[in-house]
Amino acid sequence: MRKTLLLGLVMGLFLSVNAVTPTKVAYLTFQKDMLTSPKAGTSPIPTTVINDPIIQVLKSDPNLDVTVKALTSVLATDVISDLGDYDVIIIQESFGGTAEILSASKNNGLGGALALKNIPKPFIYNKMYALQKSRALTSTTTTAVGKECDGTLANGTLKIKVESSALNNDLFKGCTFTGSTLDSLKLFNVLATDSGRIGATNSVKALNYASNLTVTGSTLLAQPAVLASTFPLSLGINYFSSGATISGAEATATPSTETLKAPAFFLGMNFGAICANGGKNITEEGLTIWRNAVYILAGLPVPSTKAVLPSTAVKPIDATATVKSVEYFTVNGLKVKTPSNGVYVKRTTFENGAVKLDKMVLAEPMMK
Numbered sequence: 001m002r003k004t005l006l007l008g009l010v011m012g013l014f015l016s017v018n019a020v021t022p023t024k025v026a027y028l029t030f031q032k033d034m035l036t037s038p039k040a041g042t043s044p045i046p047t048t049v050i051n052d053p054i055i056q057v058l059k060s061d062p063n064l065d066v067t068v069k070a071l072t073s074v075l076a077t078d079v080i081s082d083l084g085d086y087d088v089i090i091i092q093e094s095f096g097g098t099a100e101i102l103s104a105s106k107n108n109g110l111g112g113a114l115a116l117k118n119i120p121k122p123f124i125y126n127k128m129y130a131l132q133k134s135r136a137l138t139s140t141t142t143t144a145v146g147k148e149c150d151g152t153l154a155n156g157t158l159k160i161k162v163e164s165s166a167l168n169n170d171l172f173k174g175c176t177f178t179g180s181t182l183d184s185l186k187l188f189n190v191l192a193t194d195s196g197r198i199g200a201t202n203s204v205k206a207l208n209y210a211s212n213l214t215v216t217g218s219t220l221l222a223q224p225a226v227l228a229s230t231f232p233l234s235l236g237i238n239y240f241s242s243g244a245t246i247s248g249a250e251a252t253a254t255p256s257t258e259t260l261k262a263p264a265f266f267l268g269m270n271f272g273a274i275c276a277n278g279g280k281n282i283t284e285e286g287l288t289i290w291r292n293a294v295y296i297l298a299g300l301p302v303p304s305t306k307a308v309l310p311s312t313a314v315k316p317i318d319a320t321a322t323v324k325s326v327e328y329f330t331v332n333g334l335k336v337k338t339p340s341n342g343v344y345v346k347r348t349t350f351e352n353g354a355v356k357l358d359k360m361v362l363a364e365p366m367m368k
Helices: 004-017 053-059 272-275 284-298
Strands: 025-031 063-072 088-091 122-127 145-148 159-162 184-186 208-209 211-224 236-250 257-259 262-267 323-330 342-350 355-362
Touching: 025 053, 025 284, 053 063, 053 088, 053 272, 053 284, 063 159, 088 284, 122 184, 184 284
Parallel strands: 025 063, 025 088, 088 122, 122 262
Antiparallel strands: 145 208, 159 184, 159 211, 211 236, 236 257, 236 262, 323 342, 342 355
8 A cells, every 4th residue: 555655656746847848839820722622633632721731740749739820811910919928939931921910011110910020939930932122121122032943943942952061950850861962851742833733834832042131140051952043042941049130132222120039940931832732742851840940949859850741630540440560759759669767759550551649758667
């Protein structure tokens, strides 16, 4: 009796000390129109806006508590009152570049809720086309512009080239580099339209970037393997520290400057390409960059394994499903044979391809 009581007290103490509070992530996206039926029998349906593959990956992570905010109104006066309650904020490419909520100057100069100067916590900004005059930049005359990569060169525009100084950066941890110099990462399988259609003559989008900008407090980590002609790169995949600035090139006027309140990653991935083919168009490398960016901004140890699209999104688990394998991972993504004291993720794979993830907190080693 005493032993049982003592064990219960020890386990209770362990659970209270080792309880993990997930990082709170606000995922801001726009409820845009996506392809809803196959076209000409060639293009599979993309995911919905509220279930894109990045959402699926982040929501399946036991270290993250993801709230998806799919906006239907993007006025400069719209208020998102709880942004300061989150640890990491994501602004997805689904927003239009002219969306007022991204504006730096509207709302009587206060800017929209998602203006660069107003974002209160570490964030991921995936909207290069907003970095233009009278949009996310205050200037009305700057030549700064967001650009799609050259869609006629499909192989090049699906890949990024990582800077030599960033090959060991945690943003790319777990990724498999390719190319003759082992600095290339393929982020998408094929090009797509903004609505997620693939295989069409206007399916030319995947990666984008910004040109004619001046930035401070920022580090270029990677850029598209092929750029648009005559538009040099100013911003690709970049990390910005708190207090960093972004300003657009000006022909005659003094540049206006946007100052960031919090650290950020700027990415350049087309939302249609992200969602295309039921969310399977973005590669594991692409998904891993998103997950790693969240972990870095949240101050979490970055896993050494790739992020994968959860199979449960398309293959249900039922009572008759046969277990194929059971694996255990630490919260850092390391696979272990026999879990001991600590917090683990149990991954059960079934014969039908479905995968179930369970969070486990152990106070003593498992018996085999």
